[in-house]
Amino acid sequence: MAESQLRCIDDQHVNEKIPESRPEFYYSEEQRAALEQLLRNGDGAFKMRLKDFLSAREVKLIRKTFHEYSTESDPEDGERDASKGPSSADSGVHSTYWPQMSDTEVPSLDIGWPGSSGVYKGVTRVSVYSHPPKESGPHIKEVVRRLIQEAQKVVAIVMDLLTDLQIIQDLLDSSSRRGVAVYAVLEAGGVAHFLDMCSRLQVNAMHLRKLRVRTVRGTGLALSFGKLPGSLSSKYMLVDGDKVVFGTYFTWSCSRMDRNTITVMSGQIVDSFDTDFRELYAVSEQVDLYREFNITKPPVPAPVAKPQVEPTQPLPVSASRFQVSVNDSRQIDLKVPAHKYHNPKYSLVFGNSRGLTGSLQDLSTTTDSLGWGQNERDGHHHLKVDQASPPAAEEKDEDGKGSL
Incomplete structure (x- = not known):
């Protein structure tokens, strides 16, 4: 939920209206109410409620992706299409608070992560590459593929559409042949296209051993009777926790037909992308690749039993401090x-x-x-002397003088 919405809940806050002319303008209750009119009653009611602030493309996309809340008991049937019409039990415009916290377990980065977040990585360095290349520079696809092929620990991708066949092959080779952990967080609408390209490469169990794919949508906008899901628009790739490249480059069209620019950065700035990726991964949903490709999932190895060590008999409490x-x-x-x-x-x-x-x-x-x-x-330090043996007498010579 937007920060401006959270401030409205505070009883001590005086909700100051921010006009559209100010840069701080973000959330508008009038715009939210106009969206409800658009989804309930069509374009005419939308334009009568508020001046048209959406492009024709956005209007079409909003009406296509909107999901109405289900009133049925089965959560599996959760989201209904807006084409089925609004609920007859509620036809008004409401202002409703929708919590964003979840009690589900946060997914772990189970195949490895550099874990260097918070450690100083040095001065930030930036390199910019474009298509078509300038000043005899490398092609943007060459830059991306080289980074993947030289990765040693992990490759983490956030992308709306991942369909370039050669880049996908590089990712599969890195995970299966070199044991590099590969994570991909994709936009929900692009998952089907990614799976289709993987099927053409004949993915097997070895490729999936060190590969994790998850899906996520945008932050969305919650209305009183449904939700606009939004989409994932971030496009970047983390390599080994110390390099990041962002831009649009993971489709064949981007690197061959479109005019494009990518940026490669290293140094302390990478920490920001590291944190962002882990946050996106935490709110994402799993894509079961074994089920999608009809591959038998390998059994989880049983934990190694620790040898039982017989406890040592404790010493008696009454033991003397001397050796016993x-x-x-x-x-x-x-x-x-x-x-x-x-x-x-x-x-x-x-x-x-x-x-x-x-x-x-x-x-x-x-x-x-x-x-x-x-x-x-007891402390008297002298030797015992045998009393039965008298001390030896001195021998005397003929003159009467003693000698030893």
């Missing part, structure tokens, strides 16, 4: 890491036989084996 052995039901000797509370000087006494990495419990066992007493463990 814990025997559980699986007869696994678990040890609680001990803190190293020994003094490094003890290694001088023991000759560093156990190193400095032993636990306090191991150190205690070693001291007991070397004859350390309880006092030594």
